[in-house]
Amino acid sequence: MGSPSPLEIFVKLLSWLLGWIYMLCWSLSFYPQPINNFRRRSTYGLAIDFPTINVLGFVCYTVYAAVFLYSPLIQEQYAARNPHSPKPSVRFNDLAFAVHAVILSTLVYTQFYPSIWGFKVAKYQRVSKPIAGLFWGSLIAIALLAWIVVTKSPDGGSDPYSWAWIDLLYGISYVKVVVTVVKYVPQAWLNYKRKSTVGWDIRQIILDLSGGVLSIGQLILDSSFDADWSAVTGNPIKFLLGNVSIIFDVLFVVQHYILYKDRTDKESDDINNVPNLRTPLLSEDGGLPQ
Template sequence: MPVIAGSDAHIVFARAISLVFGYIYFITWSLSFYPQPLLNWRRKSTQGLAIDFPTCNVLGFISYTISTAAFLYSPTIQSQYAYRHPLSPETTVRFNDFVFAAHGAVLCVITYSQFFPTIWSFKVGSRQRASRVVLGIFWGSILVVLLTIILVRTHGKDGGNDPSGWAWIDVIYSFGYVKLLCTVVKYCPQVYANYKRKSTEGWSINQILLDFTGGILSLAQLLIDSALQADWSGLTGNPVKLGLSNVSMIFDIIFITQHYILYRARPTPPRYPAEDEWEGEQRPLITSEN
């Protein structure tokens, strides 16, 4: 693949484009968190939204916040990254990635809280609860991170500070992979719910359009940054950012197809069977008495 070379003017221009792309995708991705909770608020209902989506988002974005913060502000993680990626020792994580992650975590918690009638007084399906699959992934992901910490403490060299063995950067990578896993899983129940109802009623398409735009720009920024470093290991060194862009865009295309082609102009369904039928028996992540 080509790299960006030539005059200093070309390099400065490429860096400027990367910076602009970074802030534009930060804005579009950040805005994508608002349409769904606002739609829930206008409808005074969460029906049509599979609760697995915000459940995964809460875990995913808290993990992503920890990951980006470590790459930006931890000298230990930065030095370990440089050791493992000598050809491109500078991480491609940027400040706007961290702000986006932290902002997203807050909005995801707000959206998840809308499933509690005692807080918002919204109409919630009688069995709108996280599926067993998602609950397994939720607690399993936390367990994997804890096991990674134990491995670093017990088998890492110099208490995990030597990157040639188990090191603290592996813990940070585990947080990143939790975010990637949550991104892959969180969309599936919503795709299924839309399919069962033959409708996207209650699911905001605006968040998908914003997310799709942000995904394209995020991928473009990552490609430019790696080209500037003349080493494409910058892509493999930041697999979470690359994976997030690709996976999200694939599901965005599916949702766009459902909304504008497959289930266009269909009447509002009288009930939301998919929310009751997904995974058969379901259990809440946090039980509460209403």
């Protein structure tokens, strides 16, 4: 094999650079909210469902990235199913981002416990039953899929053309996708009902939006250069996450800079007379109080 061409070197370098920049943007996006909570000594304006389900999602993403990177069996199964592009498009920066996200999401979740941080927490800031159901339902679904792989595969999940362990990994990745779609809804609805984004730090959204655009850009660059879009179909979580994040980030930008640009602090409303903050998603008894 000959040495790589200057164009190939440039594209690979650009892909590497995009990967680390979007990882940096997404990683930095986790800091404004906990810092804002700490500065205000309060979690008012932040829907607790967001960090709660975020922890589950990024644990799933961590498992997904780590196994794809370091499991020879999964790499072999991926290559068998994607012969034209046998190398997974998961990168080490994906794993680094996921581990960092788990730590920061857990930190934000703990800020809702006054016994730990001493922050003010509004009465409506309780994990809803639908989100709790999604959390435990996802774990049950993963366990069920693992059972199917073990019992339905003739060789215990090693055959890539039957039920295989890579299917379990894809199942875990789809949990992350579902979490990403659902987790933004309570916060968007909370902003709408309060007619305010106070407490919800817009800086995290700007960074998240930048990371989403760069993530999609890297994936398209890699696939177009190889003239093989199986990098997208073989890594659907990365493609879907970037697009879903962009859509919701744009919504939050509109809320912050256009719909509720005359922002006032709503903490007194949160304490005394909170409007119905239940979202259609969170309408079951035991969710956010009326």
